[in-house]
Each structure stands twice: as structure tokens, then as C-alpha cells.
Amino acid sequence: MKAAPFEYVLAGSVEEVVTTLRGADGDGKILAGGQSLVPVLALRMARPSVLVDVNRVPGMVSVEVDGDAVEVGALVRHAHLAAQDEHPLLAEAADWIGHTAIRTRGTLGGSLAHADPSAELPAVAVALDATVTVAGPDGVRTVTAADLFDGPLMTSLADDEMITGARFPTPRRWGFAELARRHGDFALVTAVVARMTDGWRVVLGGVSGVPQRIRAAERVLDDGGSSADAADAVADGVTPTSDLHGSAEFRRAMAVEMVRRALKHSEERA
Known part of the structure; x- marks a missing residue:
């Protein structure tokens, strides 16, 4: 199939993007890398009347260290994230995204805005208490990653x-593990563990509609418990869903194993 007819706007500034979207009255979509949007347009699962191309908007393609965090522009490609060394956890997660062609075109902003439950970057963002910069008609606001994701494909x-960008604090220690049927497939379970200044974060992606913090496992680690005990705490702390790729019980078991692997990864790096 082909996409339904739409008006195409090549925006030159953030202000033009916002103005165009406002004029579309809820019927506009942003085009960045297009790796998530174009397939649903082709299947006519989305029929926006206006498509706003943001690839010419300046100032959103940098990865910069700012104190104890890294600022990433919304148009930074996954391939750039995977190659940079300013934030190793982001590099590790980005390297798991799709295949080369997808990483070459896909963007940080697109991944966060699409809010796919199986995507790697939303899980990392929640684990790091990342903050996302959002531009709109009333100016610029900042929203935490935890407050950005409302549900599957909803923000x-x-x-x-x-x-327009996101700020990712740099963890003291971190680990990452993912289960997929093949490298490049959508994740069935992703585990991100990070030691932040105020304690541990244990986050699972792919198990439900939004990334889940497993606070029971975090408490075990914060209290000095072992990685094995923290992984075991995941079984009671996670609330997985079932779909055609796996049952809730399968995801619960794999969540325990992925957290165990991520913590082992963290220990090896330490």
C-alpha cells in the first residue's frame, strides 16, 4: 500500500514546526528518521493531513557532556549514539537497535516520542532519570522520562x-541485557541497571506498556544485598503482559534472568 495523501512541510526552525503542528489541529505528524512512522503510513494505520520534516532544523544533532550528564539532541541518529563514548550506557543500548539501516536513520527524539514498549532508549531514559526538553506554543518545558511515557505508543x-533533546545523567555503574529472538528484532525483555548518586535503578522494557522500575530489586541493592537476591526480587516486582511473542510467565522468568545478566555486566565493568 501507499500512504494516504498529506501536505509535506520541510521546516527550518523549531518555531515553524510548532506553528505547523498547531495549524494542523491535531492531525500533523513529525518526520525525523521515519523508521517508525513511514511503515505505519504505508499501511495507512496513520493518516496525518500534514507531515512536518524536521531534518533541516538546526541545533539538534550534538552529543555534549554537561557536568555529570550528557545532552543529546533530538536528531542524533542511533548510529551516532552507538559510536560515541561520552555515555557508554547509551552507546550499548543504541547498538542493540534494529539493523544498520535503521540505526543510520532512526533518531533519539523519534524513539522517545514513538514510545514503543520494546524500544531500548525509553528504558534507559527511565533508568537514568533522564529529562526531556519539549518545545510547544507556550515555550519550552522539561519533562522527566517517567512522566513522558503514558502507555504503549502513547506519551x-x-x-x-x-x-528537541534529552539530558542523560551519567551513572556510577551500569549494566544492560536484552532478550530478542534475533539481534535486531524487537526486544522481548530489556533490563537496565544503573547506580545513580541516590541509589540503584532497575528498569525493565518490553514487559508491559511502559518501562517498569522494579523498586523491590532496587531496595535490595540499596540495602547492600547481593545481585542474586536483587534478581530474585524481580519475580514479585514485575507486572508483565502476555502477547503472541510470549506469555506473562515467560516474560517474568526472562526478566529475572535479564536483570541477573545486567547486574553481572555491571559487576564486570566495576
Whole structure:
């Protein structure tokens, strides 16, 4: 199939993007890498009347260290994230995204805005307490990653807002593990563990509609418990869903194993 007819706007500034989206009255979409949007357009699962191309908007393609965090522009490609060494956890997670062609075109902002439950970067963002910069008609606001994701493919962004960048704190220690049927497939379970200044974060992606913090496992680690005990705490702390790729019980078992592997990864790096 082909996409339904739409008006195409090549925006030259954030202000033009926001103005165009506002004029579309909820019927506009942003095009960045297109790796998530173009397939659903082709299947006519989405029929926006206006498509706003943001690839010419300046100032959103940098990865910069700012104190104890790394600022990443919304148009930074996954391949760039995977190659940079300013934030090793982001590099590790980005390297798991799709295949080369997808990483070459896909963007940080697109991944966060699409809010796919199986995507790697949303899980990392929640684990690191990342903050996302959002531009809209009323100016610029900052939203935490935990407040950005409302459900599968749903965010708290308004129809006339766009992500311009995100700030990712640098963890003291970290680990990452993912289960997929083949490298490049959508993740069945992703585990991110990070030692932050105020304690541990244990986050699972792919198990439900949004990344899940497993606070029971975090408490075990914060209290000095072992990695094995923390992984065991995941079984009671996670609330997985079932789908055609796996049952809730399968995901619960794999969540325990992925957290165990991520913690082992963290110990090896330490």
C-alpha cells in the first residue's frame, strides 16, 4: 500500500514546526528518521493531513557532556549514539537497535516520542532519570522520562509539541541485557541497571506498556544485598503482559534472568 495523501512541510526552525503542528489541529505528524512512522503510513494505520520534516532544523544533532550528564539532541541518529563514548550506557543500548539501516536513520527524539514498549532508549531514559526538553506554543518545558511515557505508543506530548533533546545523567555503574529472538528484532525483555548518586535503578522494557522500575530489586541493592537476591526480587516486582511473542510467565522468568545478566555486566565493568 501507499500512504494516504498529506501536505509535506520541510521546516527550518523549531518555531515553524510548532506553528505547523498547531495549524494542523491535531492531525500533523513529525518526520525525523521515519523508521517508525513511514511503515505505519504505508499501511495507512496513520493518516496525518500534514507531515512536518524536521531534518533541516538546526541545533539538534550534538552529543555534549554537561557536568555529570550528557545532552543529546533530538536528531542524533542511533548510529551516532552507538559510536560515541561520552555515555557508554547509551552507546550499548543504541547498538542493540534494529539493523544498520535503521540505526543510520532512526533518531533519539523519534524513539522517545514513538514510545514503543520494546524500544531500548525509553528504558534507559527511565533508568537514568533522564529529562526531556519539549518545545510547544507556550515555550519550552522539561519533562522527566517517567512522566513522558503514558502507555504503549502513547506519551504526554501535546499534538503541537516536539522533543528537541534529552539530558542523560551519567551513572556510577551500569549494566544492560536484552532478550530478542534475533539481534535486531524487537526486544522481548530489556533490563537496565544503573547506580545513580541516590541509589540503584532497575528498569525493565518490553514487559508491559511502559518501562517498569522494579523498586523491590532496587531496595535490595540499596540495602547492600547481593545481585542474586536483587534478581530474585524481580519475580514479585514485575507486572508483565502476555502477547503472541510470549506469555506473562515467560516474560517474568526472562526478566529475572535479564536483570541477573545486567547486574553481572555491571559487576564486570566495576
